[in-house]
Amino acid sequence: MINRDVVVKIMKGGNVFAEHIGNTLQPYGLSLQQFNVLRILRGRNGAAASLESVTGDMIHRMSNTSRIVDKLLEKGLVERVLCPENRRKVNIFITQRGLKLLKKIDRVINQTEETLTASLSKQEMDQLLQLLNKINFYNTKYTK
Amino acid sequence: MINRDVVVKIMKGGNVFAEHIGNTLQPYGLSLQQFNVLRILRGRNGAAASLESVTGDMIHRMSNTSRIVDKLLEKGLVERVLCPENRRKVNIFITQRGLKLLKKIDRVINQTEETLTASLSKQEMDQLLQLLNKINFYNTKYTK
């Protein structure tokens, strides 16, 4: 059953990758999900990032993203700013300290990511990415 | 950064797939991991399946596999048999009831797996699988 093989392989692969990256992050006191939030925020380049929009780029429900932000806040890596236009919203920003930490981590994460994909040539990676992009990884749990 | 794109895509894809399959299993009262254990046991065709060897096919540490088996035991879906040759080992077997439940679930899981991969042709799936098989998804946490 080729469908099953593909699905199982991707699930297992995702978990293994997550484990390795999590191990890489451990010395820096960040969980994989905390790291994800920081990278998402950096990617916004200062644009407003409501909790909802951040959750949209993650694998979590909003309730848990909220608590992940709590942890980052305790460490001074992000800021929470009530949105004045819509006081239901909360905008999250990465701090200088957060950016600095990310910069430091970037190197080792790059190394880990390269190691994890070392068995593929550039062409194969292109090809793989193209195939993966055809799959609609639609997550149903953004909003709750 | 193509390495990063591949790694991130597989991690996210794995999570999304797991979520969908988990949703499919919910009406049957099985978690994804309980289902994994059952499928692994069925795949052994009655061959001895120590807890350690089952853990080897999973994404978990043995301690958690042990508790997943507890749950399956409560439901009468597996049996625990102390290994007489080596009394440290415990062999796990799937029961008739477990096989019956799996058989029922197979249909809907097949459906879900097909839906998840519907955007790929047979050739593309072959190609994708071939590329994924080049990656060494080596998990470091089997034994603990």
Added chain:
DNA sequence: CTACAACAGTTGTTAATACAATGATAAATA
């Protein structure tokens, strides 16, 4: 044979996650 190390599995504990319920604000509608 005894002592010590390694192995297979279980139990304890804390942190992370899923899911439900709530709170506060904004939007829609009567």
Added chain:
DNA sequence: TATTTATCATTGTATTAACAACTGTTGTAG
């Protein structure tokens, strides 16, 4: 405008997972 409904986020709670410590068994070195 008053009332209802929808939106955005947080809090509560039970389940699941990671990690460490422990139990019982086997292997091995002296």
